[in-house]
Amino acid sequence: MTPEDAVREPERAREVYRGSVIRETGREAAEAAFLLGALERNLGRTIEARAAFELAAASGDAEVGPKAWGNLAVLEAMDGRPGEARAAFQKAIDSGHPDHAPQALFNRAAFERRQGETETARELYRRAVESGHHEHGRKALINLGNLELEQGRLGEAEELFRRAAESGDPDTAERGRAGLRKMKESHPSYFDSPPPYTGADLEFLRRHLPVDPERIDRAHWAAGRAGYGHGPVEIWAGDEEHVVYLDPRYAADFKIYMFLKERFGLDAAPKEPETPPESEFDAACRRGEKIDALLWENRPDEAEEKHRAALAGFHASGRVDAFLVAKHALGLLYALVSQKRHGEAHALWTGRTPPESELWVHCLESGQIGGRDSACYALLGAYLASLATDRHQALESMKHQSALAVEWAVEHGDAEVCSSALSNWRLHLYEIYEGGAPPSETRELQDLARRAGLQGGFWSDQLWFPRLSPWRVDWTAPDAVTSIRPEGGSG
DSSP: OOHHHHHHOHHHHHHHHHHHHHHOOHHHHHHHHHHHHHHHHHTTOHHHHHHHHHHHHHTOOTTHHHHHHHHHHHHHHHTTOHHHHHHHHHHHHHTTOTTHHHHHHHHHHHHHHHTTOHHHHHHHHHHHHHHTOTTHHHHHHHHHHHHHHHTTOHHHHHHHHHHHHTSSOHHHHHHHHHHHHHHHHHOHHHHHSOOOOOOOOHHHHHHHSSSOGGGOOEEEEOTTTTTTSSEEEEEEETTEEEEEEEOTTSHHHHHHHHHHHHHHOOOOOOOOOOOOOOOHHHHHHHHHHHHHHHHHTTOHHHHHHHHHHHHHHHHHHTOOOHHHHHHHHHHHHHHHHHTTOHHHHHHHHTTOSSTTHHHHHHHHTTTOSOHHHHHHHHHHHHHHHTTOSSHHHHHHHHHHHHHHHHHHHHHHTOHHHHHHHHHHHHHHHHHHTTTOOOHHHHHHHHHHHHHHTOOGGGOOSSOOEEOOOOSSOOTTSOOOOOEEOOTTTTO
16 A cells, blocks of 8 residues: 555555554565554554554664654654653664664754754764765755854854855755855854964865865966955866865855965955856746735735746746746645635645646655745645545545644744644634534644643634745745735635
8 A cells, every 4th residue: 555545545554554564574564564653643643653663663674674763753752752752863873774874863963952952963963964965964064054053153154054055966055055145144244354364274174175285285376366366276286186266255265265375375365256146046036935925915816826927937938947836836825725716726736727737736745845835735735635525535634734734843843833733723623523523633632732832822713824935945044924814714
């Protein structure tokens, strides 16, 4: 049974997975136990999920075991059991699995940061960076930069953001540049003049130069750059030639610049670099921000028109950027839901109409958007699922989508998304049960709210959805808290 089938038929999935755990052996049984744990977690059945994840972890399977430990750790963290969470995280880390160990390092670092254990989080992020993992190592690089910036360790933050900006990965590079921009806005004096130079730091130079600094025998600005103060510098070590780009306004580059100046007479007064032209991607994001702003100004019809036009433009040009398509599709869904055009929103959400919507949904569900946007998408899905005429189908799908949003919100400390998810969840229950939700359902919500640390005042008698993440993400700032409500109340 596929995970998609499990979402649609959770009771049958539970029977299938339990049967496989009993009948199968080895990896097949371990994988079935893991899938059972994931199903129970998504349905909010924490005790059952814990038992299944523990069974999968105890299998000792080299592939499933580390994955199960990591998921168990997140479950324990969400359930307010820090000791158990740390123990499970450590099991996943100690496994040395090429994917699950770096992920556990990253997740535990985020967990320790929320617990106020800054030094532990710093060390775990460093280890995740050093793992070189293509996803979790790069994410840790950004998070560690944000942590150092919050702690006032500007030199360390700049070095990390610069490494990200020069990583060669487009998404990581943009996050690194965003971090540097944030530093420049929040600490302008840091970039006004170079920090005091205290002499060559050979270990630092070895990390940042393509050749051992003690082997360099000559260096000079590349042709046309002498006297300009920044740009490419040619360095030689014997017959080896290398080129490095230096801008001495930045602390890391300043250390290299001063080393080369002292050793080889490289000298020039730093000059403000030219402002690069806005990229096509940045321009598209700027336009997208303006369209979404119409939603927050209570002008969903105008937002709908412009989102549709942008999506049509992608298809007409044949140049589809998955991130931009996903953001426009999500904005369009928000516009339709806020106008209570349920049929059209549901047809788009399921990829039925218009014909292009199948691609839009694929972009939305393939990891192109950030975590908060994914949680908001799940909230829309919960709302649309709750309108199904089959009560059982409406209930299970709504709870699954709502649980996804709550899980993300709790893990990332987003109280607004969590409040929206739980408050809307309660209203969906009233809609599905026609005003008489069973006590077991309402108790489950109260338990979730208590675990999330929410107070009773967040319940609302109207559906509401949080504001989406910015298009050009400021990776060092929290999301805004503006929200929207469908026209005419809860519906």
